[in-house]
Amino acid sequence: MTDSKDINTLAKNTWCPGCGNFAILNGIKAVLASLNEEGFPLEKVVLVSGIGCHAKIVDYINLNSFYSIHGRTVPVAEGIKLANPELKVICFAGDGDAYGEGLEHLIFAAKRNIDITMIIHNNRVYGLTTGQYTPTSPLGFKGRSTPEGTLELPLNPLELLLSSGATFLARGTSHGLKLLKIIFKEAIMHKGFSLVDVLQVCVTYFNMYEYYAKRVYELKDHNPLEHSTALNKIREWDYNSDVPIALGTFYKKEMPTFEEKFLKYKISPQTKRDFKIEEILKESI
Amino acid sequence: MDDFSVLIGGKAGDGIDKAGLILARILNRLGFRLYIYRDYPSVIRGGHTFSIIRASQNKIAAHRDKVDFVLALNKETLDLHRNRLKKDCFFIYDSEQINPANIATCGIGIPLGNILKEENALPVMRNSCLIGAFCKTAGIAWNVLEEVLKRNVSKEIELNLKVARRGYNAAQELVKIEPVSQTVLPLLSGNAAIGLGLIKAGLRAYIAYPMTPSSPILHFLADIAGDFALKVIHPESEIGVILMALGFSYAGEKVAVGTSGGGFCLMTEGVSLAAMAELPIVVIVGQRPGPSTGLPTYSSQTELHFVLNAGHGEFGRFLIAPGDVEQSYYWSAMALNMAWKYQMPSFILSDKNLGEGIFNFDIAAIDEIKEEMPLSWDRKPSYKRYLNTESGISPLAFVPDKEAVIKINSYEHDEYGITTEEPQTTKMMQDKRLRKERYLAEELEGYETVKVYGNNNSSTALLCWGSNKGVCLEAGENLGLKVIQPIVLSPFPLHQFQEALKGVKKLVNVEDNATAQLAKLIRGYGFNPDKNLLKYDGRPFSLDELEAQLSKII
Numbered sequence: 156m157t158d159s160k161d162i163n164t165l166a167k168n169t170w171c172p173g174c175g176n177f178a179i180l181n182g183i184k185a186v187l188a189s190l191n192e193e194g195f196p197l198e199k200v201v202l203v204s205g206i207g208c209h210a211k212i213v214d215y216i217n218l219n220s221f222y223s224i225h226g227r228t229v230p231v232a233e234g235i236k237l238a239n240p241e242l243k244v245i246c247f248a249g250d251g252d253a254y255g256e257g258l259e260h261l262i263f264a265a266k267r268n269i270d271i272t273m274i275i276h277n278n279r280v281y282g283l284t285t286g287q288y289t290p291t292s293p294l295g296f297k298g299r300s301t302p303e304g305t306l307e308l309p310l311n312p313l314e315l316l317l318s319s320g321a322t323f324l325a326r327g328t329s330h331g332l333k334l335l336k337i338i339f340k341e342a343i344m345h346k347g348f349s350l351v352d353v354l355q356v357c358v359t360y361f362n363m364y365e366y367y368a369k370r371v372y373e374l375k376d377h378n379p380l381e382h383s384t385a386l387n388k389i390r391e392w393d394y395n396s397d398v399p400i401a402l403g404t405f406y407k408k409e410m411p412t413f414e415e416k417f418l419k420y421k422i423s424p425q426t427k428r429d430f431k432i433e434e435i436l437k438e439s440i
Numbered sequence: 441m442d443d444f445s446v447l448i449g450g451k452a453g454d455g456i457d458k459a460g461l462i463l464a465r466i467l468n469r470l471g472f473r474l475y476i477y478r479d480y481p482s483v484i485r486g487g488h489t490f491s492i493i494r495a496s497q498n499k500i501a502a503h504r505d506k507v508d509f510v511l512a513l514n515k516e517t518l519d520l521h522r523n524r525l526k527k528d529c530f531f532i533y534d535s536e537q538i539n540p541a542n543i544a545t546c547g548i549g550i551p552l553g554n555i556l557k558e559e560n561a562l563p564v565m566r567n568s569c570l571i572g573a574f575c576k577t578a579g580i581a582w583n584v585l586e587e588v589l590k591r592n593v594s595k596e597i598e599l600n601l602k603v604a605r606r607g608y609n610a611a612q613e614l615v616k617i618e619p620v621s622q623t624v625l626p627l628l629s630g631n632a633a634i635g636l637g638l639i640k641a642g643l644r645a646y647i648a649y650p651m652t653p654s655s656p657i658l659h660f661l662a663d664i665a666g667d668f669a670l671k672v673i674h675p676e677s678e679i680g681v682i683l684m685a686l687g688f689s690y691a692g693e694k695v696a697v698g699t700s701g702g703g704f705c706l707m708t709e710g711v712s713l714a715a716m717a718e719l720p721i722v723v724i725v726g727q728r729p730g731p732s733t734g735l736p737t738y739s740s741q742t743e744l745h746f747v748l749n750a751g752h753g754e755f756g757r758f759l760i761a762p763g764d765v766e767q768s769y770y771w772s773a774m775a776l777n778m779a780w781k782y783q784m785p786s787f788i789l790s791d792k793n794l795g796e797g798i799f800n801f802d803i804a805a806i807d808e809i810k811e812e813m814p815l816s817w818d819r820k821p822s823y824k825r826y827l828n829t830e831s832g833i834s835p836l837a838f839v840p841d842k843e844a845v846i847k848i849n850s851y852e853h854d855e856y857g858i859t860t861e862e863p864q865t866t867k868m869m870q871d872k873r874l875r876k877e878r879y880l881a882e883e884l885e886g887y888e889t890v891k892v893y894g895n896n897n898s899s900t901a902l903l904c905w906g907s908n909k910g911v912c913l914e915a916g917e918n919l920g921l922k923v924i925q926p927i928v929l930s931p932f933p934l935h936q937f938q939e940a941l942k943g944v945k946k947l948v949n950v951e952d953n954a955t956a957q958l959a960k961l962i963r964g965y966g967f968n969p970d971k972n973l974l975k976y977d978g979r980p981f982s983l984d985e986l987e988a989q990l991s992k993i994i
Contacts, residue, residue, distance in 0.1 A: 166858050198840040201690075206850070213847070214859050219839045221690055222849040222859065223683070224713050230680040234687020234695075235839075237671060238645070242691070242839060260683075263676040417671060425642075425811060431667045432636055436803060439626035440468065 162187065162197075166214040175329025175355030179276060180212055182335040183245070186343065187218070200243045203232045205257070207249035208283050209276035209355075226256025229264045232271045233413075240270070240414040245343060250277040254290040254312050265319035265348050267413035272342045273350040275312070278357035279394075286360040293395045296361075309394040316350055317386055317406060323349030324389070325404040328367055329356050338404055347412050354400070367400065374403035382406070441617050442497045445504050446574070447521055448567075449490035450513030452483050458592075459511075459567035460491030461627070464798060465588045466571075466580060467495040468627055471620035475910070476627075476798035477503040477980065482652070482736040488516050497620050501764055501799055501910020505984040509578065511570045512538055513552075530614060532573050534566065548577055548611050555606045562596070565603045572607025579616035582608060628801040630794035630907070631656040633765040634724060635664075637772030642811035644693040645671040647685045649678045652736045653792035654698040654726035678703040682710030682721070689719040690848055692838035694776055698724035701743050702733065704750065711785055712751035717848045718826065718834065718873065720779035720786075720814070722772075727791040727906075729978045738978025739792035741906055744957040747787050748930055754870070756877025758782070759930035761789040763891075763909025765799045770806050771927060774887075777812040782833060782876045789929070791952070793980045794907035817844065824855040828868060832875030881931035889928035890936040898922045899945040900994050903969060905929065905958050907980065908950050915986045919994070926958075934965055946970045948993065952980065 162184055170176050191197050200218050204210035206225035213220035223231045228246040236244045253261050253275050264271065280298065281287045288298040288305045291312065295304035313324050323345040325338040335353065342349035354371075356364045378384050385406035392400045446463055450456050457478060464474045472495035481487035492503045506526045512518055512533040518540060525531065525545055533540060535549030550573050552566045559565075568589065575585045585604060593600050628636075635657050638646070648658040662672040671693075675681055681697050688695040699707065704725050714721045725747055729740040747759060758778045762768040768790070775786035817823055817835040823844035827834040834855075837844040847857030852869060854860045891909075894902075894916035901922040904912040909925045916923035924940045924947075926933060941947070949959050949969035954976040959969045973989050975981055 164856075164858060196840065196842070198842050198844075201839055211859070217845055219845055220847045220857075221687070221717075222847070222851060222853075222857075223686075224709060224850050227679070227683040227710075227713075230675065230683035231687040231690075233675075234647075234684035234689075235691050236687075237673065237684075238688045238691035238693040239839065259676055260680055263680065428639060428642075428668060431664075432640060435636065435664065436626040436628075436801065439628055439632075439801070440465070440624055 162217055164215055164217045168215060169211065170208060171359050173358040174208070175278060175353070175357065176209060176212065176276060178329040178332050178335060179247070179274065179353055179355060180215060182332055182339050183212075183274070184216065185336050186339045189340065190343070195243070199241060200245065201235050203228045203235070203244060203246045205248045205252035207252050207281070209247050209249045209252070212247050226252050227260065228252065229257055229260035229271075229273070233264060233269050236269055236271055236414050237417065243343060244271045246271060246273045248273060248275055250275060250279060250291045251281050251289040254310055258290070261316070262319045265316050265321035265350070268320060268322050268347045268410050269413040270347055272345070274339065274342070275350065275352045276355045277352050278355045278361060279363070280357050280361035282357050282360055291394050311389065311393050312352055313389045313405060314386070317382075317389055320348070321350055321406070322347035322408045322410050323404070324385070324406040325350070326352045326354065326402050328354040328371055328402060330364065330368065331371070331402065334373060334402060341404060345407065347410055370398070370400045371402050372399055374401050374405070377403065377405070379404045379407040441508070441615065442620070443495070444508040445492055445494045445506070446509040446511065447490055447492050447507040447524060448511040448570070449488065449517030449521060451485070451516070452481060452487045452489045453485040454489065454513050455564045455567050456480070456489045456491055456513075459571060460493055461798065462571060462588060462592050463574070464493045464627055465592060466575065466584055467493065468624055468800070469584050469588060470580070470617065471622050471624060472496065473499045473625070473800050474627060474798065475500045475503065478796050478798075479979070480737050488520055490517065490521070499800060499802070500914060501797070502914055502981070502983045505982045509574060511574055513566055513570065514538070530577055532570055532577060532611070534570070546614060548573055550607055550610050555603060555610070559599065559603050559606065561599050561603045565600055568600045568604040569607035572604035573611040576608045576611035577614050579613045625800040625802050627798050628765050629656065629796055629798050630762070630765055630768050630790055631726070631796065632660050633768035633801060634772045634788060634790065634795070635660050637769035638696050638722065638776050639668050639670070640769070640809060640811070641773035641776040642694050643668075643670065643696055643776060645673065645685070645688045645695040646698070647673045647675065647681045647688070647695065648698045649674060649681050649703055651700045651703045653728055653739070653795045654700055654724055656796065657698045657724060678706035679710065682707040682723070685721055686710060686714055686717070686719050689721055690839070694720070694780065696722035696724060696776065698726070700726045700728050701730050701746065704743070704747070708750045712753055713850050714785045715751060715753065715755035715757070715873065716850050718783040719848065720783050722775050722779050722786045722788065724788045724790060726795045727789065729976065735978040737792065739907070739952060739980060740976065740978065741791055741908070741952040741957065743789065744929065744961065747789055748961070755873055756784055756880065757930050758784065758786040758880060759789060760787070760928055761906040762794070762927060763904070763906055763925055765801045766806050767927060768794065769801070769803075770809055773809045778880060780814040781812055782880050783814070784876055789906060791907050797907070819843065825857045826853060826855045826869065826872070828855060828872050831879045832872040833879070877931055884928055884931065884933060885935065889926065889933040890940045891925040891927060892940050893923040893925070895920045895922055897943075899943060901941070901944040901947055903947055903949040903958065905951070908952060911981045911983055911986050912950055914983055915990060918987060919990060921994070929961065932961070932965060937962070937965070937967070941967065946994070948973060948990065950981070950986065952976060
């Protein structure tokens with residue numbers, strides 16, 4: 156199965172009508188189709204998802220996939236990439252998933268600059284567990300576990316990941332499909348750790364559609380190659396204050412990747428293995 | 441002297457471990473069979489560290505209470521081990537640190553500091569000097585010592601030889617250890633044997649976060665990675681470890697992970713995922729006393745039920761507890777083969793005594809074992825990752841495959857790997873997964889999963905598992921008892937266990953834990969030990985200790 160036209164599965168889509176996940180699904184399908192047209196074989200793509208509304212995306216795309224567990228898309232993706240560096244590994248993770256339960260893995264993947272792509276469905280609320288605050292919910296967010304409002308400030312994930320060593324960082328929204336396709340493709344083609352934070356609207360538990368519509372703008376005349384410029388732009392909005400929200404690619408840098416630093420070993424046949432085992436035993440006398 | 445023990449002691453950082461290994465290799469050269477018990481604290485410098493090197497004409501895997509030689513680098517060694525000295529023990533010591541008054545043994549004092557100063561040698565070379573004195577005392581030829589040092593010391597060998605020679609010359613031959621004429625066998629730790637067994641069965645990647653007593657597997661495999669095309673990775677945590685390993689497994693690379701109880705706690709969500717996703721994985725759990733941090737550098741057999749039950753949900757698993765280095769090698773290879781054949785988690789339950797103990801390894805005594813290839817897809821369209829088959833085993837395809845979409849799922853799923861909550865499919869898939877365990881149990885009937893040793897006619901039998909095999913075997917032979925050791929603990933080898941118990945009227949169960957975990961397991965199958973001998977102070981049974989306890993009850 157490598158025909159990009161036949162990329163849908165028969166699984167019934169169970170996202171709420173109007174869910175921001177549809178934009179991410181359509182965006183990634185379009186990007187995969189264009190990659191395929193350009194000659195990239197889709198059997199070399201592996202999609203990894205966590206647990207949460209976002210994660211159902213792998214059930215809807217008829218490509219290799221690993222529907223993993225909450226918070227753990229990153230190590231699964233790293234394992235797949237290290238086992239076979241030829242593969243393109245694209246992770247879909249929620250904000251609770253990647254920035255909460257799985258934050259440790261995310262920081263280390265950025266630090267290693269392993270060539271995987273993270274697409275974060277950042278709706279700033281737990282949807283599938285019916286509405287609790289996440290690491291990126293604004294201060295005072297009233298969720299089912301914090302009925303009086305949260306007492307903590309949100310994380311700025313892009314700032315955290317920039318300081319962790321990520322080499323590609325971008326932001327989009329679920330109401331900007333055109334831009335989303337551009338940055339998805341750029342992120343997937345980037346050699347190294349890439350992350351796209353998608354401000355995805357949850358229509359049921361945290362509908363930020365109008366809020367975002369009034370504040371987002373696309374980055375222009377921004378130099379993503381410069382770390383300090385990127386940091387300043389990333390700090391412009393802290394995921395809490397009422398200020399303009401920049402969209403686009405904040406940072407991009409070419410650096411050696413983790414998987415390419417691994418020696419390229421040839422599989423050793425049983426006879427050679429047996430010989431080497433014998434050698435080790437002789438040395439152990 | 442055909443069965444004797446040498447104790448070497450000093451403080452952590454003195455190089456006791458290495459010195460113990462060199463002593464063992466010297467005696468190994470002479471044709472003896474060796475066992476090293478290593479005792480060290482959870483510190484980098486300071487604290488008392490010692491090794492007991494026991495040599496015998498026969499293969500052994502247990503230490504004795506009393507020792508024939510002591511090599512003492514400090515006074516503490518004398519203070520702490522005074523009760524271990526035999527009456528005619530040779531006490532070889534640093535005469536600048538110890539004044540061994542009132543000991544009825546033959547003392548050989550060596551002025552280590554002075555010799556080192558004269559030779560301008562490093563403090564760690566005190567070991568070489570004492571080893572030199574030991575060899576002379578025991579009548580071991582200089583060339584044996586010279587050859588072993590040359591093979592085992594990579595830095596400053598000339599200086600080490602000089603210092604060893606000074607020690608050799610400073611002592612007198614007081615006893616003659618006669619060489620034994622038999623084949624010299626390699627000396628291997630249980631951890632190394634596990635690593636080599638996995639390699640034998642085609643291991644491609646080893647992933648671990650450091651944790652005693654399993655870290656030496658990580659170090660060993662990292663050192664030899666180039667020789668075997670192994671990818672050895674040390675990620676951010678044990679959660680990262682097992683999930684990364686499942687990524688390797690998905691991509692078709694044979695993989696193992698290793699840890700101890702605390703790290704395994706973190707891995708359990710990954711174990712459950714491996715079971716649902718039917719991804720092959722081998723998990724090594726090296727036991728040490730808990731709960732929690734417990735005694736990091738000591739031993740226990742406390743994780744049997746933890747490992748048997750780890751991971752939520754109901755699923756089959758392959759669990760082995762090897763008892764010696766040969767079993768570690770063979771059954772670790774089996775663990776990898778079976779994980780891939782049945783697409784289920786395999787566990788190697790080891791402990792500090794087995795993992796970090798040093799034993800003679802006799803590869804000629806091990807049955808032939810080869811890498812087994814998993815069931816592969818016959819390429820008839822369309823590929824279903826979770827095809828429901830009679831055995832429950834679905835044929836495998838691996839990414840990238842032009843004709844196959846390979847979907848793995850932690851949710852309950854249909855044959856394609858797409859999420860489902862449909863009741864019939866749910867039941868069908870649960871049955872499919874559990875069926876694999878039944879077929880595995882059937883296949884295992886063809887292997888010796890329960891070992892029986894000693895006097896088969898004895899109506900009293902010792903029951904043991906894991907590293908207690910060594911001490912039980914020897915005590916059993918000395919006392920004329922039968923000894924039963926199940927190696928496979930899941931699926932439980934009921935038939936072979938029943939066979940082993942035939943004619944047994946009194947069953948004495950020996951375990952390194954406080955709650956008799958094996959006894960609890962076999963009670964579920966209708967067997968009940970008559971007596972439990974339990975030890976849970978972190979130290980292994982010595983042969984004398986076990987025999988003394990047994991003599992009270994049989």
